[in-house]
Amino acid sequence: MCAKQQNTEDITYESLLEGNKEWVAETLNEDPAFFDNLSKGQKPPVLWIGCSDSRVPANQITHTRPGDIFVHRNIANVVVGTDLNMLSVLDYSVNVLKVRHVIVCGHYGCGGVNAALGNAQVGIIDNWLRNIKDVYRLHEDELNQLPDSDSRFDRLVELNAVEGVYNLSKTNIVQNAWRNGQELSLHGWVYSLKTGLIKDLQVSCKNNEQLAPIFRFG
Template sequence: MCAKTIETQDITYDSLLQGNRDWVKDMIDNDPAFFDKLSAGQSPPVLWIGCSDSRVPANQITNTKPGDVFVHRNIANVVVHTDMNLLSVLDYSINVLKVKHVIVCGHYGCGGVKAALGNKQVGIIDNWLRNIRDVYRTHEREMSTIKDEDQRFDRLVELNAIEGASNVMNTSIVQSAWANGQELAVHAWVYSLKTGLIKDLKVTSTGLDDVAAAFKVS
């Protein structure tokens, strides 16, 4: 049983706290030992790298429970090697939590990707969106063949997730785990806001053989 859903327009500071109390009651009614087990520690098998968009909550769309998914989110699920926040999450999830799957999940209709497709100045986020424009530049030949604007938008969402997964795979963190024989797979997904379904982009990597020579470290 889930806590009562609050309509967005009715959410207030007090309703958030009440929502928490309702959720706790539901959890305890369903499993009196729920919080005892939850507070004992975590061993999630999955690290989720997703967009900050409020409509893409990792647990709900994968039907998982608290403790099942370790989560990192940022604007447009960007993965770059200079992001120490993301790298710290990646390092902890792989070397301490021993996750078995790292999933980079984008979503169709992503505002960050849409902004990166245009030339309008947004603000400080323009510097962040530069990473998505680099994805476009890398795949410019393919992108230039897509004449339909919506299809081009959707494809950049997919390519951004694929490049993100590739950047995860190329980190020294992941390569060291593979070199040490750790079971670990890196995936790229895209979620549809219109259907609620996840699309597996079929670019799973599971070992050092999947790392391009230019990015291999020893």
């Protein structure tokens, strides 16, 4: 089920509603029981924490269907322990939906990460982007050794996702799940807008053994 291509200039309030009707008709043509089954509840195996960027839709780029992925998105896929929205989604996903995987997915060319690399004031979002500047500070030696700004940009996108995974593992939500023997793995990915492919950053974890002792709950 692929949406038909149209110019963004042609998208209107009315065209969105018409598009919905077309999607329903196409979906029912493929699977007459689709909405009946969908309305019975959800049991997604995956929580996706991604960027709000309109070009990075979780279901489309992973070739999955509605109901397969529970999604939380924010500017630049930031994961910090003070974000009650993210923590609420995480708690519900882990303790109610019993997801088996949590994926933090960034994307190359991320406007939020790019803004964090600069010194211009953007607005209230400056307070949010400071979290990404902290990621730069943690990895400053590595980033400053890279040959140019483009490579630093790409690497900071990756490191932001890596730190997101690490921050997830520090939450009591995730650690309690592991302590209780729940199957739960955390992963860091980056999506390329230029190729459509996802890069696995190889930072998966399924217990707190990689955490510094200070972050482990007893």
